[in-house]
Amino acid sequence: MPKRSCVPCFLLHQRKLKKLDLSHNSLEGMFPNWLIDNNRMLEVFNLRDNSFGNIFYMPLNRNPNTMWVDMSGNRMIGSIPRYTPKFFPHITYLNLSINSLDGVIPSSIGDLVELYELDLSHNKLSGEVPTGLLTNLSQLFVLNLTNNSLHGEVLSTNLNLGDKGRLCLDNNYFTGKIRHSDLWSMLQLVDISNNFFTGLNPCWISNITTSFEPVGSLLFLDISQNSFSGPIPSCLISQSLEHLHLGSNKFTGSIPNSFGTLKNVLTLDIGNNYLSHMIPKFLGELSSLRILLLGKNNFSGSIPKQLCRLTNESLIDLSNKFLSGSIPSCLQNIRGPSYQAFMHTRYLDGYDTDGRSRNSPNFYYQSIITNRVTFPEDLFKIKDEVLFTTKAISLTYKGDALDSMSGLDLSSNKLTGYIPEELGLLTHIHVLNLSHNKLTGPIPTKFSNLASIESLDLSFNNLSGKVPSELIKLNSLEVFNVSFNNLSGTLPMKAQFGTFSKESYEGNPLLCGPPLENKCTMETQETHPSIEEGDDVKWYDMDMTSFYGSFGSTWFVSMCGFATLLWVNPYWRRRWLELVEECMYTCYYFLYDSVRKVSMYLFK
Incomplete structure (x- = not known):
């Protein structure tokens, strides 16, 4: 539709209208x-991604047929109406995300017992989450409260909540400890990052035997940017995990041996903690691993050569630690x-690649525009x-950018020795950071x-040595830093x-040379080949036979x-x-005259 359009008036009298999709317009x-008041048979109501503003009002009449309401991506203000269950008693899908709604979440939302998906993310909601929302809705598959100002324990x-579901509470102000529940082992995605949680039950995720055999189907777990402390619980780990984020907490001790069972893990982020001891060798056995972030901890010892077996790795961060020894040349492997693991995004179990549910009681509809099943793009994806x-x-x-991005960060350690020339074989790499170490020798050509x-x-x-002129071939190079070394030339x-x-x-x-202020002299321009070879001959020595x-x-x-010219x-010959x-x-x-004057002087 053209910009600054309104809802067509002919919809006012469509008494038998069941599906209305006006999403992605202006x-x-x-x-x-x-629209709901005058269309009592309306089941699907989708106004996603428009510019509707003002307060979100409920219709005047009860509509028991409405099962799908999507008002996300608009400019709605005000609070969520308290009487939502009264007007939509059988609603299964409610999406009010990406608006400017404020106030508290009404406790009456917990009475929507048929609700399957609830998305209130990216608003300005405050207060505590109603208890009924977390305890009464046994069919709730997706609960997304991301990026609000909610608080409480x-x-x-x-x-x-429903099993094999998705719980997103990230970017709020939640506090307290996490209580153990069998629910955790049945969810597939849990994101509680960027809050103020402080305590973990040692086995809050799953029940694991002494042989580390997990129970559950958890695929994605993000508890980063909280205040969890103490050792990482061994039974926190589930073999089904593909993405594990524990970074930016206060974990101490070593990496548990149970991490060695993460055979399907793609992302392992435990950076920015207080973990110590050596980096375990078994991390090199995680053949599916793509992203390994261990930076900003207190690990010591050398870089395990077993990490060279991570041939599919794209991002490795081992920075800001106390690692010593040399850089393994086998990192060239x-x-x-x-293959692209992040671009082909996995969907939660129970949904196929177009988002169609295979086991949900939810109501899904055919778009009146595309004649295909229409879903919010990120509802069932794991990104x-x-x-x-x-x-x-x-x-x-x-998301998809993780398939194309690659980098190696070994900065801020105590690494010594020469930079292995084999690192020049990492032709796919975009970022290489070896700064703040004790590396010696030349820059590999x-x-x-x-x-x-x-x-x-x-x-x-x-x-030491010079900056290799061969590096001018690096046409994609945007940042180059060799400051504070002993380079010359x-x-x-x-x-x-x-x-x-x-x-x-x-x-x-x-x-010397631009952009530096030091001008190059004959001495600074010399490459001093004889000195580099250990010869005693000085650069200023001269072959006199050749000179003469x-x-x-x-x-x-x-x-x-000159003679030919004359x-x-x-x-010219006469003048000469x-x-x-x-x-x-x-x-x-x-x-x-000179001799005459001297003679006269002597005779006198």
């Missing part, structure tokens, strides 16, 4: 509750993913999201093979290197050229002879 005005009660430092900035990568590299940070090490200035500022090279007093031979031949050729030009004659007379009389 409709404006107040919420058209008259929401997970301290005994939850009663990490050639990137062989992962991680934070990775790129170009000195922590950026969020989500094989880094010129990093065709996809966008950010290369080697700063704050003890690297002239800087390359072609291609991308003509765009880097002096901050990329500061702290290397022997580097070159000088003599140059003088002879010059004289021959021979072919009579005028006159000049010679004048010089001879001048010298003669000068000597004669």
